[in-house]
Amino acid sequence: MRRKQSRVRGWPASTPGAVTARHRTDIAPTSLRARLVSLSLRPTTPPCWLGVAVAAAFIAAESVLVYWLKQLSPGDAFGVVYLLGVLVVSTIWGLGVAVATSLASAIAFDYFRNWPNAFVPDADDLAAVAVFLVVALLANTLAGLARSHAAEADRRRAEADLVAEQQAALRRVATLVARGATSSEVFSAVAEESARCLGVLNATLLRYQPDGSGMIVAARDEPGLPKMPVGERLTLEGENIAAMVLQTGTPARMDSHDHASGSAAARIRELGLRAGVGAPIVVDGRLWGVIIAGTSRREPLPSDTEPRLAEFADLVATAIANAEAHAQLTASRARIVAAADEARRRLERDLHDGAQQRLVSLGLTLRTAESAVPPELSALQTQLSEVVAGLVDVSADLREISRGIHPAILSKGGLGPALKALARRSSVPVELDLDLTDRVPESAEVAAYYVAAEALTNAAKYAQASGIHIHARTEGPHLHLAVRDDGVGGAEPTEGSGLIGLTDRVEALGGQLQITSHPGCGTTLIVRIPIVTESPTTS
Known part of the structure; x- marks a missing residue:
C-alpha cells in the first residue's frame, strides 16, 4: 500500500510540471483514501497508548459535536455520532482498546441523551452499552479478517516479486550463456546476481581441484569485509560447506562457523562470515564445483535458499558445458585444418623433390640427346626440341600447382x-x-x-x-x-x-x-x- 501511495503522490519524469486544478482535486481524495486503508489494514497494530489517545480524542470531539447539536435540536439523542470513534478504534486496535472505547462512548452517549437532567443508569443504558459492544466486536472481527487477508496478500505479493526478481536474474545470466560469454564473465555475473537475489552480500564460486582442494573462480564480497581473491586455493579438510558438498554431492548449509575445525573454516571466520549455504555445480555428470552464499549475520539463511541457489548452479553448469563443448569443437577443427595443411605441405614437398626434379632431369637428358642428333636428322632434332619445351611447360605448371598447395616462401620468409x-x-x-x-x-x-x-x-x-x-x-x-x-x-x-x-x-x-x-x-x-x-x- 505504501508503494501505491508514493506513486500517487509523485509525478513521473515525463509529466509536465504544470498540473491542472482538476488533476489536483482528483489526486487528493485518492491519496487520503489510500492513507486510511493503509492505516486500517496494516499488519501490525499501533501502540496501545496511541489507541487510548485516539479514543479519548474521538470521544471529546464527539461530545462537543453532540453538545452543539443538542443546542440546535434538544429532542434528538444524536447517539450515532459516538459510533464513529468506536468503529475507527475497533478497526485499528485490539479488542481491549475497542471494548474500553465502546464503554466510554456508551457512557458519554447516555449522559448527553439525558442532559440536562441528571444521569441515572437504567435498562436503556445497559442496552446502549450492549449495542456499542456488539458494534465494537463486529468491527474488530471484520478488521482482523481484513488485516489477515491483507497480510496474506502482501506475503504473496512479496513472494511473487521475489520469484520475478530471481527469474529476471536467471534470464540475464542465461543471456550471457547463450551469447557465448567467457566462463569468467558468467562466473562473475552468477556471483553478483545470486548474492543480490538471495539478499546476501557474499557469494563465491569454488572449483574442485584434483588434489581435493578448492580454487575460487569468482567472488562477490561484502563491503567492509576482507575480499576473497580469485585464484585463491582452500584446503577442504575439517568442517566447511565446500567439503560437505564434495562428500555428498548435494546442497549443504552451516548456520555457524564459530567452532568449526579446519583451515577453510578459519579462513571463513577471518573473512567475517558466519552462516552459509552451498549448492553443487554438476557438469556432464561430474561434480565440478560449488556455489556458496554467505552472510556475516548470525541469523541462518532462509530455508528456501538451497533450491534458489541450485538454479544458479545449473546455469553455471550449462555455461561450463557450453564452453567445454565449444573448446573441444574448436580444437577438433584446428586439428583437422592442421592435418590438411600438413598433407598439403607433404604433397608440395613430394612434388618439388620428386616429380619436378624428375622432369628437370628428363629435360636435361633430352637436351643432351638433342645436341647429339646429326644435322641431317633435323626433323628428329625438331621433335626433341618440342618435347623439351613441353617438359619445361609441364614443369612450370607443376611449380605453380605446388605453390598453390603450400608456398615455400611462406615457410621461409x-x-x-x-x-x-x-x-x-x-x-x-x-x-x-x-x-x-x-x-x-x-x-x-x-x-x-x-x-x-x-x-x-x-x-x-x-x-x-x-x-x-x-x-x-x-x-x-x-x-x-x-x-x-x-x-x-x-x-x-x-x-x-x-x-x-x-x-x-x-x-x-x-x-x-x-x-x-x-x-x-x-x-x-x-x-x-x-x-x-x-x-x-x-x-
Missing part, C-alpha cells in the same frame, strides 16, 4: 613476402599496405595467405575488378587482414566451397572472417586471427 609474391603473380593490379612487425604463428600466416589468395582469384575470375587493395598488420594479440576490390560485388559467402572453407579455417583458429559484397560496390574480406594463445578457463 613469412606472410609479408608471401603476400608480395601473390601480388606479383596476380593478373589484377594489387596495392599492398603491410605492417607486419614480427613473425606470427604459422597457422595464422597460412590462414591469412589462403584468404588473400582466394580473394585475388575471385577478383580476377568473377568480380571484373580493376584494382585490389591488401592491408595486413599485427596489432596487439591479433593479426588483421583486409582485402578489398572494386569489382561488381554480389558475392554470396554461402555458395561455393572456397569462402566456406576459409571461414572454417579462420574460425578453427579462434578468429573471425567478415565478408561484405554489395552489388556494384566491390567485395571486402576482413580477417581477425588471434596470435597469442589464451589459457582455457574450463579445462
Whole structure:
C-alpha cells in the first residue's frame, strides 16, 4: 500500500510540471483514501497508548459535536455520532482498546441523551452499552479478517516479486550463456546476481581441484569485509560447506562457523562470515564445483535458499558445458585444418623433390640427346626440341600447382613476402599496405595467405575488378587482414566451397572472417586471427 501511495503522490519524469486544478482535486481524495486503508489494514497494530489517545480524542470531539447539536435540536439523542470513534478504534486496535472505547462512548452517549437532567443508569443504558459492544466486536472481527487477508496478500505479493526478481536474474545470466560469454564473465555475473537475489552480500564460486582442494573462480564480497581473491586455493579438510558438498554431492548449509575445525573454516571466520549455504555445480555428470552464499549475520539463511541457489548452479553448469563443448569443437577443427595443411605441405614437398626434379632431369637428358642428333636428322632434332619445351611447360605448371598447395616462401620468409609474391603473380593490379612487425604463428600466416589468395582469384575470375587493395598488420594479440576490390560485388559467402572453407579455417583458429559484397560496390574480406594463445578457463 505504501508503494501505491508514493506513486500517487509523485509525478513521473515525463509529466509536465504544470498540473491542472482538476488533476489536483482528483489526486487528493485518492491519496487520503489510500492513507486510511493503509492505516486500517496494516499488519501490525499501533501502540496501545496511541489507541487510548485516539479514543479519548474521538470521544471529546464527539461530545462537543453532540453538545452543539443538542443546542440546535434538544429532542434528538444524536447517539450515532459516538459510533464513529468506536468503529475507527475497533478497526485499528485490539479488542481491549475497542471494548474500553465502546464503554466510554456508551457512557458519554447516555449522559448527553439525558442532559440536562441528571444521569441515572437504567435498562436503556445497559442496552446502549450492549449495542456499542456488539458494534465494537463486529468491527474488530471484520478488521482482523481484513488485516489477515491483507497480510496474506502482501506475503504473496512479496513472494511473487521475489520469484520475478530471481527469474529476471536467471534470464540475464542465461543471456550471457547463450551469447557465448567467457566462463569468467558468467562466473562473475552468477556471483553478483545470486548474492543480490538471495539478499546476501557474499557469494563465491569454488572449483574442485584434483588434489581435493578448492580454487575460487569468482567472488562477490561484502563491503567492509576482507575480499576473497580469485585464484585463491582452500584446503577442504575439517568442517566447511565446500567439503560437505564434495562428500555428498548435494546442497549443504552451516548456520555457524564459530567452532568449526579446519583451515577453510578459519579462513571463513577471518573473512567475517558466519552462516552459509552451498549448492553443487554438476557438469556432464561430474561434480565440478560449488556455489556458496554467505552472510556475516548470525541469523541462518532462509530455508528456501538451497533450491534458489541450485538454479544458479545449473546455469553455471550449462555455461561450463557450453564452453567445454565449444573448446573441444574448436580444437577438433584446428586439428583437422592442421592435418590438411600438413598433407598439403607433404604433397608440395613430394612434388618439388620428386616429380619436378624428375622432369628437370628428363629435360636435361633430352637436351643432351638433342645436341647429339646429326644435322641431317633435323626433323628428329625438331621433335626433341618440342618435347623439351613441353617438359619445361609441364614443369612450370607443376611449380605453380605446388605453390598453390603450400608456398615455400611462406615457410621461409613469412606472410609479408608471401603476400608480395601473390601480388606479383596476380593478373589484377594489387596495392599492398603491410605492417607486419614480427613473425606470427604459422597457422595464422597460412590462414591469412589462403584468404588473400582466394580473394585475388575471385577478383580476377568473377568480380571484373580493376584494382585490389591488401592491408595486413599485427596489432596487439591479433593479426588483421583486409582485402578489398572494386569489382561488381554480389558475392554470396554461402555458395561455393572456397569462402566456406576459409571461414572454417579462420574460425578453427579462434578468429573471425567478415565478408561484405554489395552489388556494384566491390567485395571486402576482413580477417581477425588471434596470435597469442589464451589459457582455457574450463579445462
